[in-house]
Amino acid sequence: MDSKQIRIVFMGTPEFAVPSLRALVEGGYNVVGVVTTPDKPAGRGQKLHESEVKIAARELGLPILQPEKLRAPEFLEALQAWQPELGIVIAFRMLPESVWALPRLGTFNLHASLLPQYRGAAPINRAIMNGETETGVTTFLLNHEIDKGAILAQERMPILPDDNVGTLYDKLMHAGTKLVTDTVDRIAAGDVAPIEQQHIDESTLRPAPKIFKEDCRIDWTQQGSAIVNHIRGLSPYPAAWTTLRREDGGEETTAKIFKARFEPTAHGAAPGTVESDCRTFVRAACADGWIALEELQIAGKKRLPVRDLLLGWRDVLQYRFGE
Template sequence: MNAKDLRIVFMGTPEFAVPSLRALADGGYNIVAVVTTPDKPAGRGRKLHESDVKIAARELGLPVLQPEKLKAPEFVEAMRALQPDLGVVIAFRMLPEVIWRMPKLGTFNLHAALLPQYRGAAPINWAIINGERETGLTTFLLNHEIDKGAIIDRLRMPIGEEDTVGTMYEKLMAAGVGLVLDTVDRIAAGSIAPTEQQFVDESTLRPAPKIFKEDCRIDWSWNGRRIIDFIRGLSPYPSAWSELRRDGHEPLNVKVFSARFEPKPTDALPGTIRSDRRDTISVACADGWIDLLDLQLAGKKRMTTHDLLLGFREIEEYAFPSVRE
């Protein structure tokens, strides 16, 4: 079957899915509908916010479906009426079986990790947090369990020493385009040989669960390498943070976006701060000092250490808690 003749339903929500959607449309693939989340109120004015995928679909002149419930009879019937040959999913909700089984050739997902490692909602973050030096992308067929379907193809990508979740997001988003197009072409040609994941030793796998605010709190009793990887894996979003504390003062939340580790024996209590009050803020950790380079005080804009110290010269009178409380 010619890949351009396939009736494709594309499902996605965030920016990560947009380049692949545009590439399919610009490449002449037959996208019969785009499924994304309903508009949601956001911001101070609570104005309705459209997903990145919806905005792109509208610009491309593609029909859009925004079901509240994926099992709703009206959505199921709308999908049947499309007579889809293939479903393509990138960063969307978990689909019910009635939907992912509907396309004649199945439904595949693009996942930002080398499955079976890093199943879950935040694979790019966790790969960097855990100090991995390689990640990648996987296309796989959907089944009853999250990220456990048969693997179609994988693409490996190195993680550089300076990479953050932000830079890897951009690299993987761009690289995903080629993998998605190739997967569609191979499915149409009948040339895929999916590899099942059920024989994997689950004890060897690292998960990638959704990240909440408390998960982002820095523990200064960790060793320096671990702290740097933790900061990189959360920068710029949702961002690593800690509390600045000083007797008699309210704690100040501080987000840390960039830092450098200086391995050096120290007797200082983890969380102790030293500064030249002009350009440097260093925090003691288990095996040296962490130099903070780019940070943000609660209620303030993001800034360099130099700029922060222009109005915060008493920084050494504060300390960070050494461990999570």
């Protein structure tokens, strides 16, 4: 079977999916149509916002479907009219069987982890937050359960000490692009032996649930390495945060922290205690040392390197981080 002749329907929404879509089209693969989310109002003016995948699909001259409901008869009829033979899903919604089972070769998903580890919505964040030193991308066949279909292919990648979710996102996005085209080629060649995700001790797995605001709060009673990993795994978005309150009982605010390093040392300071020379550094006490802050944003202010922030934050020693 010629991989370039397979009729592919591509489903995705955010930037993470775009390089794969472009690689398929530019590589001569037969993408017959794209499914993405409906336009949504966003911003102060509530103007309709198009998904990154829709913008790319339009530039590439591809037919586009934007169903509100994936089980709607009119959508299923339009999808079937494309006569897809293979479905590819990257960062889209959970699909009903009527969609993922429609192509005769099935539908595969690209996931930003080494499955079965880090199933869920936030695999890149959670891997860094948990201090992992390796991750990767996986293609797997969709079935009735989220991220539990048979594995087709994987590509491993180290997580470097200076990686954050932004840098790792970019690396995995491009590694995933190659894995997607390789998977299509292997399916066409009959060179895949799907590995079922069965008989796995679930207690050995780390999940990757969606990130909520409270998940981003920094716990200054933790060890320093865990706090730095927490910050890295949430930078630049949605960003780790902490309360910031005056020791004299004044008004409390919050701060987002984007970059920090751990300075291990014994001390008798309470967690969240601030030290600073008011010119070049600010650090906060944690369980086994200090967290030296390098880039942060106080609520209502700009995101700044700590040296620039201290030019206008003369009373920094009047504050403490956390509760």
